[in-house]
Amino acid sequence: MSVQTSVEETVKKIAMRILRKPEATFSTAASFKDYDADSLDIVQILVAVEDTFDIELDDEELKNINNIGGFVGYIERKVAEKAKR
Amino acid sequence: MSLKGKVALVTGGSRGIGRAITLKLASEGADVIINYFRKTSSAEATAQEAQAKGVRAHIIKANLAEAEKIDSMFDEIAAKFGRLDILVSNAASGVARAGLELDTRGWQWTMDINARAFLLCAQRAARLMPSGGKMVAISSLGSRLVWPIYTAVGVSKAALEMLVRYLAIELAPKGIAVNGVAPGAVETEALKLYSQAAPGQAVKSTPVGRMVQPEDVANVVTFLCTDAADMVRGQIIVIDGGMSLTTSGPLVVEGGSHG
Numbered sequence: 001m002s003v004q005t006s007v008e009e010t011v012k013k014i015a016m017r018i019l020r021k022p023e024a025t026f027s028t029a030a031s032f033k034d035y036d037a038d039s040l041d042i043v044q045i046l047v048a049v050e051d052t053f054d055i056e057l058d059d060e061e062l063k064n065i066n067n068i069g070g071f072v073g074y075i076e077r078k079v080a081e082k083a084k085r
Numbered sequence: 086m087s088l089k090g091k092v093a094l095v096t097g098g099s100r101g102i103g104r105a106i107t108l109k110l111a112s113e114g115a116d117v118i119i120n121y122f123r124k125t126s127s128a129e130a131t132a133q134e135a136q137a138k139g140v141r142a143h144i145i146k147a148n149l150a151e152a153e154k155i156d157s158m159f160d161e162i163a164a165k166f167g168r169l170d171i172l173v174s175n176a177a178s179g180v181a182r183a184g185l186e187l188d189t190r191g192w193q194w195t196m197d198i199n200a201r202a203f204l205l206c207a208q209r210a211a212r213l214m215p216s217g218g219k220m221v222a223i224s225s226l227g228s229r230l231v232w233p234i235y236t237a238v239g240v241s242k243a244a245l246e247m248l249v250r251y252l253a254i255e256l257a258p259k260g261i262a263v264n265g266v267a268p269g270a271v272e273t274e275a276l277k278l279y280s281q282a283a284p285g286q287a288v289k290s291t292p293v294g295r296m297v298q299p300e301d302v303a304n305v306v307t308f309l310c311t312d313a314a315d316m317v318r319g320q321i322i323v324i325d326g327g328m329s330l331t332t333s334g335p336l337v338v339e340g341g342s343h344g
Contacts, residue, residue: 040180040191047123047148056125 007053007079008072014048015068028069053079088310089114092166096120096149096206097176099128101273102223105299106173109307111135111142115171118162119144122176149176149202150194159209169213171310174203174245175223179238192237199241200248207252207263217260219310222249223302224267224321226329242267246321253319264309264317269325272296293326 012026019035032042046057055078065071093110097103098119107117108131117135121128121144132142145161147154162169178198180191203222210220227235228242246265253263270287287296305324308314323329 038180038191040194043178044194050123051148056123 007076010052011049011068011072011075014052015045018044018048026068028072029067031067032071049075053082055079055082087114088171088307091115091170091310092118092168093171093173093310094118094120094162094169094206094210095173095175096202097122098173099124099131099144102268102271102299102302103173103175104131105303106175106223106306107131107142108134108138109300109303110171110173110310111138111140113307114140115310116141116166117143118166118169120147120149120158120176122146122148122178149206150178150197152201152205155202155205155209159206159213163213167213168215169210170218172206172210172218172220173223173306173310174206174220176202177223177225177238179235179241181234181238182236183234184236187237195237195241196244199238200244203245203248207248207256211256211259211261214259214261218262219314220252220256220261220263221306221309222246222263222265223306224249224265226267226269226323226325228267228321230329249321250319257318262309262315262318264314264319265321266302266305266309267321267323267325268297268302269323269328270296271302272298287328290331291326291328292331295326297324297326 008028012023015032016023016026018041019032019037021035032045050057053075055075057078061074065074088110091114093115095103095107095110095117098107098117099121107119111117117140119128119132119142125146128144132144135142143165145158147158149155176198179195180187182191207220210218222245224246225238225242227239228246232239246267249263249265256263269291288294302324305322309317
């Protein structure tokens with residue numbers, strides 16, 4: 001499994017569990033708002049992602065991300081940065 | 086008011102009120118353990134500021150909504166410091182919604198972090214205080230006043246305050262003093278989440294003529310962590326510049342001096 005697929009799969013599992021939606025409805029083209037996410041959902045997703053990948057997400061950088069695909073890409077960059085260190 | 090040689094844990098100790106408490110305790114000589122939720126860079130920056138005061142500073146990331154994370158945090162404290170003298174339960178979160186809009190998850194999250202975390206921290210902290218200690222919980226005036234969309238947080242703070250009273254009695258024979266403080270609107274980033282009002286409005290309704298600053302809270306908390314406050318038990322000290330003693334509206338007396 002490639003790193004890319006692995007990150008996307010993990011984000012899908014985390015996000016759909018917290019949003020209480022079937023994994024089959026997961027789409028990288030959608031935004032979390034499309035799944036009726038509220039601020040608590042978002043915080044819980046961010047914390048779970050940070051814990052799972054042992055990375056730190058920057059709230060300012062996250063503001064520029066429009067959909068879940070962008071979120072996955074951002075996490076992949078953070079994971080890659082961590083691997084380089 | 087020296088706390089030299091004491092070991093203090095401040096939950097949510099990296100930013101806002103928690104940061105001010107951490108730095109004040111450090112400036113009185115206490116080694117500080119800074120618990121934080123997400124931002125390692127903020128925690129490291131606060132730790133460096135504390136260390137510059139000549140004390141040890143240690144950071145621990147832990148989401149206090151999770152009981153296991155609280156346990157891990159205290160395991161780490163026990164391993165690294167072997168004891169604890171001061172617990173400041175400051176970490177807070179909450180869902181900003183009106184009562185009719187609250188769902189069970191938002192309610193649970195708020196209660197877990199604001200009330201249950203103090204119970205779980207106090208249980209573990211007490212075991213690390215065989216020779217006595219101090220516990221201070223940071224409440225809010227929202228425990229007794231009604232503010233828009235503060236429902237869950239206000240109720241959680243009321244629970245926290247009652248927990249302070251019960252623990253104060255239960256832990257008094259063990260030489261552990263338990264108290265709380267209830268600040269009014271404190272000028273921090275968190276305030277912006279709840280208040281649309283301009284800061285000027287908060288100043289107008291505060292007889293002292295200025296907003297409460299994080300350092301105002303830190304000063305009172307630090308006093309409660311000293312033996313000078315030994316006979317203060319189970320009390321919630323309001324820190325609001327007199328705001329809650331008055332009705333709303335412009336309250337600054339003409340010709341009054343505010344320094």
